[in-house]
Amino acid sequence: MKKVQFSDKFVKKTVAVALAVTLAGCSTPPPQNTSDICEIFRENRSWYKAAAAASDNWGMPIAIPMSIMYQESSFKHNARPPMRWFLGFIPYGRASSAYGYSQAKTVTWDEYVTEADRFWASRNDFADAIDFIGWYMDKTYRLNKVSKWDGYNQYLNYHEGWGGYRRGSYKNKAWLLTVARRVDDRAKIYSAQLRKCEKDLQRGWLWRLFFE
Template sequence: MNKVQIKQKHCKTLTALVLAAVLSGCSTPPPQNTSDLCEIFRENRSWYKAATAASDKWGMPIALPMSIMYQESSFKHNARPPMRWFLGVIPYGRGSSAYGYSQAKTVTWDEYVKETNRFWASRNNFADAIDFMGWYIDKTHRLNKVSKWDGYHQYLNYHEGWGGYRRGSYNKKAWLLGVARRVDDRAKIYGAQLQKCEKELQRGWLRRLLFG
């Protein structure tokens, strides 16, 4: 095998590796332990980096969108509402267009893409999804004056939409109030967990290799 053939082989191998990395980034399996934010980020270090970037950009605590994401998709990249069936045998569509990690509906996602000029963003990409959630939390704060640390009312906005929240649509949904409370409680737990491991997560791969 001459030098040109060796170079071509290496280029093909590198291309295959890059493609595999891109594809795996879009289809990362859900974390094994979703009850511990430290374990979630230890398993997916790139998620911590993306969550930190979104937090810095939108001024929100990392724990809140992670708690909402747990509730909405259980961290599944291709999550979507279940199919509805007529008479139990004929499918006639899903309950909404919600999709991906954040369960963003198509109309809301398109609004996010337009306002942020992120036309390449994808709902099944974690970094894009958590940036979308940061944008939504920030806009909830601006439109409805809800604190970015108020998981309860932030989730009600997330579920009902900004207009629905202002109309108080959630008041007729006792089950939703319970879910919002669980989201807020989980965000507080996630936040306390992150305080204990964030310095570790901030260390680069070389320091982790050398010092554990």
């Protein structure tokens, strides 16, 4: 029987794929380069698939929820507000119940779980978190008529809540307006970057195994 030989490149890529599958259930560390959405998705290919699914589900561009997530958690799965201390050494809780990639508060997350029928969702799961942001953006559009392509006002809604935005609670918060502008600017950068690499990201792992 003729012995089949595989190239070193083929073997290395096969091992890499197997390792990725093995580690899929583990907590994903933050991307090494958060300033480039192409690098983020190349490092975590499943994140692109999840982001594209959320985009299809809620009709929003991928770049804005990714920019919001960067601002809220720096892509840390277990991010939460810092602990507050009384007299400098007695802990007395956190500023809010915000948690996970999206920094969703418990009450709002529960609303999402019910309305989107995603009772299995978890705030420290990237796919669930970006779907949550998509849901929030869609509801912002429906309640406050803010375009899903308007990163600036979408973030103000995300931070202040739908009622707070309607009341103009952000107007006297100069720091928040600066942050919202930063989120919008980053979303525009992410969008331009994604246009250059999305075709490659849409290719499956089998294509990459043999042709990259």
